[in-house]
Amino acid sequence: MKLLSRIDELILISIWKLGREAYGMAIREEIIKATGVNWLLGAIYGPLGRLHRQKLVATIKGEPTPERGGRAKVYYELTTAGLKELKKIQAVNSAIWEGTEKIHA
Amino acid sequence: MKFRTVRPPRLGERIISRLVDPLVHDQALGDLEEQFRWLAARKGLSISRLWYGLQILPVLKSFILDSAYWGGAMFKNYLKTALRNLRKQKGYSFLNISGLALGMACSILIIFYIHHELSYDRFHAGADRIYRVTMQGMLNGEPLNVAVAPTPLAPSLMSGYPEIVGAARIRKRDTTSVAFADKEFIETGIVYADPAFLEVFTFPLIRGDVKTALERPYTVVLTERTARKYFGRDDPLGKFLKFNNRADFAVTGVIKDIPQNSHLKFDMVCSMETSFVMDPGLRENWFSDISGHTYVRLGRPEQKKPLEAKLPALMEEKMGRALKAFKGSVQFHLQPLADIHLRSKLQWEYGANGDILYIYIFAAIAVVILTIACMNFMNLATARSARRAREVGMRKVVGACRRDLIWQFLGESTSTSLLALMVALVFVKLALPLFQSISGIELTIGAGELAWLIPAFFGLVLVVGFAAGSYPAVYLSAIRPVKVLKGGVEAGPESARFRRILVVGQFVLSIAMIIGTRVIADQIRYMKSKDIGFQKDQVLAIRTSDDKILQTLDQVKARLKEVPGVLEVSATSRVPGQGQSTNAVIPEGSGTGTIYRYINADADYLRTMGMTVVKGRDFSKDILSDAHDAILINETTVRKLGWDDPVGKTIKIALSFNKYQPKTVVGVVKDFNFTSLRNSIEPLLINNELRELEVLAVKLKAADAGQVITELKKAWKTISPGKLFDYFFVDELFDAQFRSEERLNRIFSSFSLLAIAIACLGLFGLASFLAEKMKKEIGIRRVLGASIGQVVGLLSREFLLLVGLAALIAWPVAYFATNVWLRGFAYRTSLHPWTFIGSGLGALAIALLTVSVQAVRAASANPVDSLKNE
Numbered sequence: 001m002k003l004l005s006r007i008d009e010l011i012l013i014s015i016w017k018l019g020r021e022a023y024g025m026a027i028r029e030e031i032i033k034a035t036g037v038n039w040l041l042g043a044i045y046g047p048l049g050r051l052h053r054q055k056l057v058a059t060i061k062g063e064p065t066p067e068r069g070g071r072a073k074v075y076y077e078l079t080t081a082g083l084k085e086l087k088k089i090q091a092v093n094s095a096i097w098e099g100t101e102k103i104h105a
Numbered sequence: 106m107k108f109r110t111v112r113p114p115r116l117g118e119r120i121i122s123r124l125v126d127p128l129v130h131d132q133a134l135g136d137l138e139e140q141f142r143w144l145a146a147r148k149g150l151s152i153s154r155l156w157y158g159l160q161i162l163p164v165l166k167s168f169i170l171d172s173a174y175w176g177g178a179m180f181k182n183y184l185k186t187a188l189r190n191l192r193k194q195k196g197y198s199f200l201n202i203s204g205l206a207l208g209m210a211c212s213i214l215i216i217f218y219i220h221h222e223l224s225y226d227r228f229h230a231g232a233d234r235i236y237r238v239t240m241q242g243m244l245n246g247e248p249l250n251v252a253v254a255p256t257p258l259a260p261s262l263m264s265g266y267p268e269i270v271g272a273a274r275i276r277k278r279d280t281t282s283v284a285f286a287d288k289e290f291i292e293t294g295i296v297y298a299d300p301a302f303l304e305v306f307t308f309p310l311i312r313g314d315v316k317t318a319l320e321r322p323y324t325v326v327l328t329e330r331t332a333r334k335y336f337g338r339d340d341p342l343g344k345f346l347k348f349n350n351r352a353d354f355a356v357t358g359v360i361k362d363i364p365q366n367s368h369l370k371f372d373m374v375c376s377m378e379t380s381f382v383m384d385p386g387l388r389e390n391w392f393s394d395i396s397g398h399t400y401v402r403l404g405r406p407e408q409k410k411p412l413e414a415k416l417p418a419l420m421e422e423k424m425g426r427a428l429k430a431f432k433g434s435v436q437f438h439l440q441p442l443a444d445i446h447l448r449s450k451l452q453w454e455y456g457a458n459g460d461i462l463y464i465y466i467f468a469a470i471a472v473v474i475l476t477i478a479c480m481n482f483m484n485l486a487t488a489r490s491a492r493r494a495r496e497v498g499m500r501k502v503v504g505a506c507r508r509d510l511i512w513q514f515l516g517e518s519t520s521t522s523l524l525a526l527m528v529a530l531v532f533v534k535l536a537l538p539l540f541q542s543i544s545g546i547e548l549t550i551g552a553g554e555l556a557w558l559i560p561a562f563f564g565l566v567l568v569v570g571f572a573a574g575s576y577p578a579v580y581l582s583a584i585r586p587v588k589v590l591k592g593g594v595e596a597g598p599e600s601a602r603f604r605r606i607l608v609v610g611q612f613v614l615s616i617a618m619i620i621g622t623r624v625i626a627d628q629i630r631y632m633k634s635k636d637i638g639f640q641k642d643q644v645l646a647i648r649t650s651d652d653k654i655l656q657t658l659d660q661v662k663a664r665l666k667e668v669p670g671v672l673e674v675s676a677t678s679r680v681p682g683q684g685q686s687t688n689a690v691i692p693e694g695s696g697t698g699t700i701y702r703y704i705n706a707d708a709d710y711l712r713t714m715g716m717t718v719v720k721g722r723d724f725s726k727d728i729l730s731d732a733h734d735a736i737l738i739n740e741t742t743v744r745k746l747g748w749d750d751p752v753g754k755t756i757k758i759a760l761s762f763n764k765y766q767p768k769t770v771v772g773v774v775k776d777f778n779f780t781s782l783r784n785s786i787e788p789l790l791i792n793n794e795l796r797e798l799e800v801l802a803v804k805l806k807a808a809d810a811g812q813v814i815t816e817l818k819k820a821w822k823t824i825s826p827g828k829l830f831d832y833f834f835v836d837e838l839f840d841a842q843f844r845s846e847e848r849l850n851r852i853f854s855s856f857s858l859l860a861i862a863i864a865c866l867g868l869f870g871l872a873s874f875l876a877e878k879m880k881k882e883i884g885i886r887r888v889l890g891a892s893i894g895q896v897v898g899l900l901s902r903e904f905l906l907l908v909g910l911a912a913l914i915a916w917p918v919a920y921f922a923t924n925v926w927l928r929g930f931a932y933r934t935s936l937h938p939w940t941f942i943g944s945g946l947g948a949l950a951i952a953l954l955t956v957s958v959q960a961v962r963a964a965s966a967n968p969v970d971s972l973k974n975e
Contacts, residue, residue, distance in 0.1 A: 024136035041140065041160050045133055067142055069112070071135030 003092070004085065007047050010034065012086050015057060015076050023062070023073045024048070048076065056082035111150065113141045117157050124168045179509075186496065187517045197489065198521075200870040201482055204863045205525035205573070208478025209565060210532035211859055214540050215471040216561065221546050222459050225366045225446035229307040233406045234270075235442040238262070238399040239451055242435030244428075245699040249435055252451040254399040255391040258437075259299060261419065262401060268408040269401045273302040274377060275369065275455075276397030279799065280648050282829050283373070284347040285335040291648075291831045294372035297380045297397075303360070305402045306369070312342050313358025322378040326358035331372040349651075350828070354379075365547060368446045369455060391423050398455055401439070413439050431689070431698050462929075463849065470856050473614045477860055479573040480607040481867035482518065486577035487600040488874045490584070497581055498589035510582035518574025522566045543851050576603065604871065605907055611864040612911030612948055613918065618857035619944040620919035621926075624936065625850040628927065629843055631934035638777025638786075639681060640715030641836040645814070646680045647801040647821070648831040654824065655798055658707070661824050665803060668820055670813035673804040675709035678797045681779050682839035685789065686797075689759035692746050698759070701742070702779070703790040705797050711737075711774065713804045714835075721752035721772030724793045735793045736768040740776045742788035756790065768792070778932075781842040785931035802835070861948065865955045868904060872956040876900060876963035883963055884971035896964035901956040908952040912945030919944075 004012065014030035015022040028044050051057045062073035078086065121134060137160060144153035191198045226232055238254045259272040278295040300319040303310060303326070310318065311329065318326050325346060332341045345353040354375060363370055381388045403409060416437040420428075428435060440449060447461040497510060505513075541547055550558070580600055654661050655676075662674040679685050685702045692699070708724040708731065711717070719740065724731050736756060743751045751773055757765035776786045805813055814832070821830040876883070883896055920936065927933040 024132055025139055028136075028140075040163055041133070041137055043163060067139055068135035069138045071132070071138070073135060074132035 004089065005047075007043075008051055009089055011044070011047050011051065012056065012078070012082060012089070015078055015082075016086055020075065020077075022076045027076070051082070052076075054081075055079055056085055111142055111145050113138050113157050114154055117161050120161055121164060124164055183513050183516060187520060190493075190517075191521075194489070194492075196873065197485055197870060200866050201485055201521060202525050202528060204478045204481040204866045205522055205569060206528035206532060207859055207863050207866075208475045209522075209525055209529035209569065210536065211474045211856060212471040212565065213529060213533050213562075214536060215467050217540070217548055218544055218546065219464055219467060221366060221544075221548075222447060222464055225459070226368055226442045228364055228366065229442065231402070232442050234403045235305060236401050236403065236409065236439035237442065237445060238401060239438045239440050240435050241438050241451075242433060244433040244435060245431050245697065249433070249700075250451045251395070251453050252440075252449065252455065253395050253397060253453045254437070255395050255424070256387055256397055257389055257391055257423075259301075259399045259401075261423070262399075263301075265419070266412060266415065268403055268405075268412050270404050271301045271305040271402040272399065273299040273305045273401075274397045274399050275299075275302060275374075276377075276380065277455075278375065278380075280831065281348050282350065282831070283335075284350070285344065288335055289829060290334065291829050292372060294370065296371045296374055297377045298374045299377045302374065302400075303358075305400055308360045308363065311359045311361060312340070315358075318358035319374065319376040320378070321355075321357075322376055322382040323352060323354050324357040324376045324379070325354040326360055326374045327356060328360055328372055329362045332356070332359045366446075368458065392427060396453065400442070409439050409441075413437075431700070457845070460845075462926075466849075467852075470618070470853075473618070474856060474860050474863065475569065476572075477611045477614055477863050477867075479569060480611050481863060481870070482521070482573035483576045484604050484607050484867050485870045485874070486514075486518075486574075487580055487604060488871055490577070490581055490600060493581055494584050494589045497584045498586035501584075501586040502590070507582045511578045514578035514581055515571060515574045518577065519566065519570030522570035522573065525569070526562060526566050543848060543855075545848075605903075608864075608868065608871070608904070608907045609911045609914065611867060612908050612952070613915045615857065615861040615864045616912050616915035616944050616948045617919040617922065618853065618860050619947060620915065620941055621923060622850065622854040622857045623940045623944060624919075624923040624927070624934075625846060625853055627934045627937070627940065628930065629846050629850060632782045632843055632846075632930075632932065633840065635778075635782065635932060637681075637782075637839075638716060638775050641681065641839050643805045643807055643810070644680070644714065644835040645803045645805060645810075645817070645832055646835055646838075647803065647817075648799060648833075649801060649825065649828070651825045651828055654801075655795065658795065658798075661801070662709070664820055664824055665801070665817065668813060668816045670806045670808050670816070671803055672806055673709055673713040673802075675707055675713035675802045676795070676798040677704060677706040677710050677800050677802055679704045680800055680802050680835050680838070681714070681777065682835060682841065683800070685779060690790070691757040691759075691765060693754045693756065695746070701788050701790055703758070703792050704779075705792045705794045707795060707798070708793065710791065710802070713802045714777075715804075716777055717775045718772045719775050721770070723772060731771070731793050732795065734769050735771040737772050737774050737791040737793075738770055739774050739786070739789045741786050742790070743773055745788050758790075758792070782932040783842070783930050861951060865951060868952055868955045869959065872900065872904065872959035876959050880963065880966075880971045883966070884968035887964070887968040888972070893961065893964045897957055897960040900960035900963065901953060904952055904956045905949060908949050909945070912948060916941050916945070 010031050011027060014027045014034075018026050018030060024041065024044055027048070028039055028041055031039055031044070048057070052059060056079060057076045058079050060075045060077060062075055064070050064072045118134060121137070137157065141153050141157055144156055226235075229235060237252065238258060239250070239252050240254060241250045243249060256274065256276075259274045262269050263272040275296050275298045278297060280291060280293050281295055283290055283292045283295075298319060300316070302308075303315050303318060310326070313326065318324065327335075327341060335341070335346065336344060341356045341359060344356050346356065347353055360374075384394075387394060403412065416439075420435065420437055424435075445454075445458065447459050447464060449458055500510060500513075537548065580603075658676055662676070665671055665674045685704050687700050687702050689698045690701045690703075691697070706724075708726045711723050718737075720743075721737075724735055724737065728735075736758075738751060738756070748754060751770050754770045755767045756770060757767045759765055774791065778786060779789055803817070817832075818830045821828070879900070883900075886896060886899075919941065923936060927936075
């Protein structure tokens with residue numbers, strides 16, 4: 001079984017969470033919220049592109065808006081394969097945490 | 106309104122859109138801009154700008170790493186193909202590299218030479234503020250341009266013009282025998298100079314005091330080498346040198362040896378005061394004996410113009426009256442020190458100067474030879490383009506764009522040129538002794554030279570690499586992959602035309618250089634064989650400064666004549682080649698004076714020198730009045746003065762200002778060249794006066810000169826005991842004037858040989874390429890019965906036509922260029938058509954030989970070998 005890298009995993013989860021609002025900026029903010037690390041925007045596109053090439057996500061072009069300098073947002077959505085992958089991740093994660101005590105540190 | 110200004114930095118946007126995958130950058134830019142505005146609204150514009158910049162960093166990082174990785178991989182591939190090509194085609198690589206290396210070696214040597222010539226006199230601190238005072242103008246209707254200035258000029262300049270920081274005179278002293286203990290040498294490089302000399306110029310003292318070294322009379326400063334010659338390792342300070350067995354000069358200083366690139370060259374400097382003690386009149390006399398050079402150092406270089414404007418007043422005050430008497434208008438000029446070596450063509454220069462014309466000629470030769478070598482490279486590269494065509498096609502198919510290919514080929518040519526530089530440096534090292542003997546320049550390559558040499562070498566590599574690689578790169582990168590990969594590609598007609606033009610170009614340049622060499626050689630031969638009006642062969646001249654000889658001249662001459670093999674002996678002030686003095690004279694029938702050259706000689710002079718009297722008579726010992734009354738004049742003088750019957754006329758000769766002594770013309774001497782063949786013959790007086798006689802001319806029988814010289818030496822011991830026998834041959838001295846032409850000839854001939862050798866290397870390559878391309882055709886022709894001769898003709902016809910065409914173009918070019926050069930000579934050889942035809946034929950023959958080596962080989966190959974593959 002091939003597993004995704006951590007960042008791919010985080011992005012995939014973010015897209016799922018954001019639903020119809022998942023575009024570059026929003027995804028980054030979601031990840032920053034979760035990790036507390038200030039990810040560079042550029043660091044998001046690499047994995048996004050990779051996921052896109054693996055057909056785990058699909059893109060939908062939105063309307064151009066003035067606050068983006070007239071450029072269109074590109075929304076990301078999980079494909080069926082992406083959804084399956086996400087399920088797998090969840091299963092793996094809960095399986096591996098199963099039976100552990102809560103960590104106090 | 107604010108809305109407009111809140112925009113992400115343009116540069117950042119541009120970097121992203123340039124470097125980021127186009128699939129991503131549009132959304133990325135949008136996301137970035139949105140975030141940027143959000144940040145700008147909350148934290149200010151500068152923070153958000155900083156943030157934007159930070160976002161770019163990883164983009165840059167990945168770009169740099171990416172391109173380094175792929176660039177490295179491509180570079181490895183390029184290098185591999187380049188090396189493979191070099192290795193697989195050893196013959197072509199050899200031709201290419203050796204051609205380029207020869208061209209580069211020539212250029213490097215010429216760069217050394219030019220750099221040396223241009224560096225003259227620039228080693229003096231503040232050299233741009235040092236000027237020589239010259240006199241230029243008209244005197245008696247004739248131009249007067251002299252490098253010398255009157256003796257009292259320097260002190261008057263020093264006292265009257267505050268902008269002059271220092272003024273120094275330097276004048277040459279005649280040949281002197283100098284002795285210390287048992288060591289005695291004849292010194293020709295002795296000068297007199299002012300104390301300021303050591304401060305105006307940068308001739309650093311190693312021993313002694315700058316301020317006082319040249320203050321007192323009878324003091325002398327030596328160069329290091331001279332000091333070593335007389336004193337070895339001992340300290341020379343305070344020791345005494347005996348000049349001419351008479352005067353003792355105290356050594357007061359030692360200076361560093363004079364650099365080679367100094368126009369002032371000397372071995373010893375005596376104090377100027379010494380010459381005033383010996384000739385007290387000299388110090389204040391503005392007119393007599395103007396033979397010293399005056400140099401001034403200004404406070405600032407811009408003071409030159411205003412100072413020069415003040416000098417006419419000085420000229421008028423000091424010399425105005427005399428100038429009026431000679432209908433003269435002469436002015437002082439300030440000549441920049443750095444101009445003296447290459448740009449000064451005055452009379453009475455300090456020494457033989459270089460010529461800027463030769464710098465241009467040599468620079469042109471370097472460019473020409475390098476061009477020929479680059480043309481070779483282009484030729485061979487385009488001729489072989491078929492071999493590279495498939496590679497280019499493949500590269501294009503897998504995604505190389507034209508720019509990549511151009512860079513690839515330029516890179517290849519530059520690395521070839523780098524290889525050539527290495528080989529060239531070996532050539533330079535090997536040729537250096539030859540170069541030094543021809544040019545007379547000793548090269549010292551230290552850290553200072555390396556500082557400009559290494560960048561210069563790399564510049565050369567880049568220039569050659571790009572010049573040679575440009576056309577092949579453009580040509581090869583334009584190849585259409587479809588055409589190549591579908592089936593064999595031939596070098597198109599366009600590249601063939603280009604190659605022909607290059608071959609013609611190479612041979613135009615080579616043939617022009619050969620013609621140049623021939624013309625220079627012709628001119629030298631012409632000058633050497635020209636009737637110069639006297640017999641210079643077999644005449645020995647003995648320098649003497651012994652007064653006793655003059656007093657007992659008759660006995661001395663008789664004693665010398667006793668030596669077997671001696672025909673005639675004559676005492677004179679100068680022999681031809683040594684130059685002559687000038688004096689003011691007033692010829693009969695003209696109210697104003699004029700300046701004529703003169704020599705003093707005894708009655709045997711014409712006989713000894715083989716000169717002929719065309720009118721009147723020679724001096725005679727039997728006519729007693731001759732010794733103080735008679736002069737001989739040359740034909741030019743007669744023509745200048747327009748005299749019908751010159752014999753018996755009087756010419757008044759100046760003894761000092763406004764004091765003249767009348768002399769009677771007793772005869773007219775056939776014109777003879779007294780100085781050099783660059784100048785036409787000028788009026789000359791031979792004065793039968795027994796003063797200033799410094800040379801004994803001895804005419805020898807055409808026999809073993811060595812034997813006679815040994816005998817003369819023996820006789821000299823009894824005539825002038827304790828004095829050196831200092832002699833030279835007149836023909837050698839006279840021919841020394843051809844030395845610079847002979848040097849030019851040697852350089853030109855070696856370079857034109859190289860030029861044609863490089864051109865032939867290329868021709869050889871082209872011929873072998875053609876032979877290979879036509880291998881099958883040749884095979885078929887041979888099978889069908891063509892003779893070897895016919896095939897050779899087929900292969901070489903085109904090249905011969907090209908070389909013939911080159912000759913046609915080279916002729917007018919060479920004709921024009923050689924004419925310009927010959928115009929510098931008063932007596933010049935005519936241009937023979939055979940020089941031109943012969944050079945063309947010579948080039949043709951060499952080209953034929955080169956091509957036919959390949960052609961014969963191709964033609965005599967067994968057709969079976971070339972045809973069996975089909």
